[in-house]
Amino acid sequence: MDDIIALIRWSLAVRRRCVIHAIPVATLSGPTSGKNYVDEWYEWARQVRRWTIGAAEVFHYFVIKFFRLPVLVSFSxxxxxxxxxxxxxxxxxxxxxxxxLVTPAMLSAVNHGVWGLVIPSQDVFTWIMLGFLGLQYIWFFCVFLVNYLCEPVFPxxxxxxxxxxxxxxxxIMTWPTITMYCVVELVAFLEVTVRGKSVCSHNASKKDNLVAPVTTVPDRMEV
Incomplete structure (x- = not known):
C-alpha cells in the first residue's frame, strides 16, 4: 500500500489531484505458494487478509490527512x-x-411486499437479481478474453x-472465488475494527514453492 500512501503525499505536496497512468506490462499479481490445495487456500486467505488490513491502514492515514487536501480531491x-x-x-x-432471499423476506416482515412501478412481483425481483449474477460471469469472461488477447505481448x-x-x-469457479474473497475481506475489516492497530502487520504469504526453472542461459547483467 506504499503506492497509495505516496499518492496521498504527492497530492498534499502539490495541493491538487495526482493522476497515475497504468503501464501496459503483463504481470503476475500476488502469487501464493502452498504444498497442497489446503495449504494453498490458507496462504491465499492470508494474502487477502493482509491486503485488506493494509487498505484499512491506508484509509486511516487518508482520514487523518483529509482536511489538508483540497475538498474535491478528498471527497473524490x-x-x-x-x-x-x-x-x-x-x-x-x-x-x-x-x-x-433476504430482501423479499425483510419487505414481507414489515408488510410491504415486493412490488412497485418497475418490479411488479417478488418473482420478477428474484429473476432480476439472478440476472445480475449472470452479468458477473460476463465480466469474468471478459477478463479471460483480455488475457488471451494480451498473449502476443507477454515477455x-x-x-x-x-x-x-x-x-x-x-x-465457473470465478464467482465462488470472488465470493470467498469478499467473505475474507469482510472478516478482516471486522477484525481491524475491533482489534485496531494490533492486527496491522506485514505477514506476507509464503512463496517457497515458486521456484524458477533451472537454466544455463546467463543473466542479462553477466553478458
Whole structure:
C-alpha cells in the first residue's frame, strides 16, 4: 500500500489531484505458494487478509490527512476508495447471494411486499437479481478474453498453455472465488475494527514453492 500512501503525499505536496497512468506490462499479481490445495487456500486467505488490513491502514492515514487536501480531491478519493474496497471487493458478490432471499423476506416482515412501478412481483425481483449474477460471469469472461488477447505481448513470447476444459473450470469457479474473497475481506475489516492497530502487520504469504526453472542461459547483467 506504499503506492497509495505516496499518492496521498504527492497530492498534499502539490495541493491538487495526482493522476497515475497504468503501464501496459503483463504481470503476475500476488502469487501464493502452498504444498497442497489446503495449504494453498490458507496462504491465499492470508494474502487477502493482509491486503485488506493494509487498505484499512491506508484509509486511516487518508482520514487523518483529509482536511489538508483540497475538498474535491478528498471527497473524490474517499468515494473511490470506499466503493472499490468497501462495496466492490467486500460486499458486492455476497449481496448477489443474499438479496434474492433476504430482501423479499425483510419487505414481507414489515408488510410491504415486493412490488412497485418497475418490479411488479417478488418473482420478477428474484429473476432480476439472478440476472445480475449472470452479468458477473460476463465480466469474468471478459477478463479471460483480455488475457488471451494480451498473449502476443507477454515477455519472452510466453503462451498460456492452460487447457480448454481447465479454462472452463476456472471460469465457473470465478464467482465462488470472488465470493470467498469478499467473505475474507469482510472478516478482516471486522477484525481491524475491533482489534485496531494490533492486527496491522506485514505477514506476507509464503512463496517457497515458486521456484524458477533451472537454466544455463546467463543473466542479462553477466553478458
Amino acid at each position: 478519493f474517499a468515494a473511490k476508495f470506499v466503493f472499490y474496497y468497501g462495496f466492490l471487493l467486500c460486499i458486492a458478490s455476497v449481496y448477489t447471494i443474499v438479496a434474492p 519472452g513470447g510466453t503462451r498460456d498453455k492452460t487447457g480448454f476444459i481447465r479454462n472452463i473450470f476456472h471460469l
